[in-house]
Amino acid sequence: MMNEKYAPLFKPFSFKNGVELKNRIVMAPMTNFSSNPDGTVTDEEIRYYERRSGGVGMVITACTNVTANGKGFPGEFAGDTDEMIPSLRRLAEAIKAKGSKAILQIFHGGREVPPELVPNGDVVSASDIPSAEGKPVPRLLTTSEVESIIRDFGEATRRAIEAGYDGVEIHGANGYLIQQFFSPHANRREDEWGGSLEKRMAFPLAVVDSVKKAVAEHADDSFIVGYRFSPEEPETPGITMADTLCLVDALSEKELDYLHVSLMDFWSEPRRGVDDTRPRIEIIQERTGDRVPVIGVGSIYTAEDALKAVQTGVPLIALGRELIIDPDWVQKIEQGKETEIVTKIDKAKQKELVVPDPLWNAIINSPGWFPGVE
Ligand SMILES: Cc1cc2nc3c(=O)[nH]c(=O)nc-3n(C[C@H](O)[C@H](O)[C@H](O)COP(=O)(O)O)c2cc1C
Numbered sequence: 001m002m003n004e005k006y007a008p009l010f011k012p013f014s015f016k017n018g019v020e021l022k023n024r025i026v027m028a029p030m031t032n033f034s035s036n037p038d039g040t041v042t043d044e045e046i047r048y049y050e051r052r053s054g055g056v057g058m059v060i061t062a063c064t065n066v067t068a069n070g071k072g073f074p075g076e077f078a079g080d081t082d083e084m085i086p087s088l089r090r091l092a093e094a095i096k097a098k099g100s101k102a103i104l105q106i107f108h109g110g111r112e113v114p115p116e117l118v119p120n121g122d123v124v125s126a127s128d129i130p131s132a133e134g135k136p137v138p139r140l141l142t143t144s145e146v147e148s149i150i151r152d153f154g155e156a157t158r159r160a161i162e163a164g165y166d167g168v169e170i171h172g173a174n175g176y177l178i179q180q181f182f183s184p185h186a187n188r189r190e191d192e193w194g195g196s197l198e199k200r201m202a203f204p205l206a207v208v209d210s211v212k213k214a215v216a217e218h219a220d221d222s223f224i225v226g227y228r229f230s231p232e233e234p235e236t237p238g239i240t241m242a243d244t245l246c247l248v249d250a251l252s253e254k255e256l257d258y259l260h261v262s263l264m265d266f267w268s269e270p271r272r273g274v275d276d277t278r279p280r281i282e283i284i285q286e287r288t289g290d291r292v293p294v295i296g297v298g299s300i301y302t303a304e305d306a307l308k309a310v311q312t313g314v315p316l317i318a319l320g321r322e323l324i325i326d327p328d329w330v331q332k333i334e335q336g337k338e339t340e341i342v343t344k345i346d347k348a349k350q351k352e353l354v355v356p357d358p359l360w361n362a363i364i365n366s367p368g369w370f371p372g373v374e
Contacts, residue, residue: 055334
């Protein structure tokens with residue numbers, strides 16, 4: 001039997017559109033490098049998701065590219081053509097059959113794509129500024145290309161609807177194309193898509209409108225639309241907390257179903273831009289108020305960690321690495337076995353954990369990324 005103190009994690013959650021999640025725990029979007037070269041999902045990948053679906057209220061998938069030149073990772077599954085709909089559907093059905101809502105994360109890698117993964121090695125971005133020394137110098141997108149990518153986010157949303165997803169998450173985080181337009185580091189344009197803070201918000205907001213339009217045309221109100229962002233960039237110039245609070249205000253006007261604050265540490269504090277030393281997530285939660293629900297994420301491993309996180313008032317908590325380390329995390333708490341939760345990856349248990357080889361190798365060969373791999 002569940003320890004009563006964890007009941008707040010299992011209180012059902014209702015979105016504004018009435019859709020209900022059975023609990024407050026979400027699987028964070030995680031790329032697994034395991035799809036086929038043609039962009040279709042693999043059996044291994046389906047089994048990996050099945051193993052982690054059912055306990056959590058909602059699964060957000062790995063990112064899927066909305067255009068061919070947006071592919072950011074080897075073994076990423078594609079959402080850029082109608083031929084991919086059956087593949088997208090296989091994944092949605094696998095997640096939903098276990099009893100979790102299925103959310104497709106839609107994405108363009110922009111200047112972060114490896115040139116060998118995109119047609120003609122043509123790496124594109126808001127401007128021709130590389131993300132770091134030695135990284136590819138991207139080609140500045142023309143205005144008609146910008147408009148075309150905005151439409152492509154809408155098209156990927158239509159495919160998600162046709163494939164049976166419960167919603168999409170717009171990937172505006174982690175330094176990829178949408179964030180590149182918002183970033184004063186990546187975006188040095190002087191047209192309608194860059195310059196002032198207002199103009200740097202134009203692309204992210206246009207993507208939201210395009211996605212919402214696809215939903216209005218092809219789905220009903222029950223289709224969920226979320227938006228993920230990273231609150232700050234380390235570079236100067238770079239996105240500050242002050243910039244982000246403006247974006248949060250603008251996004252809050254868009255009738256989104258949730259905002260997802262991408263952080264490696266739920267409790268991390270602002271770098272600059274606000275005169276406030278509370279954790280970023282609390283500042284953002286206060287700013288959104290009851291306009292739009294927030295998902296918090298980052299280094300939540302134990303039941304206690306998650307409980308402490310929901311006690312801030314943030315309604316939904318996402319788990320990434322921990323659900324790879326222990327796919328039974330939710331069930332263990334439900335059964336009163338929270339002390340049996342594993343919080344370090346057991347290198348001998350790849351098979352039991354049902355992790356595809358490419359993801360497993362990435363984890364094992366990246367010291368410091370996952371607890372248990374030094
Ligand atoms: C293997 C792996 C792949 C990831 N891929 C994505 C991704 O496709 N999209 C995304 O928005 N974040 C991605 N992330 C970031 C996670 O969603 C999450 O924000 C981060 O890992 C911090 O949460 P955690 O401490 O619970 O793992 C990835 C993280 C990991 C560990």
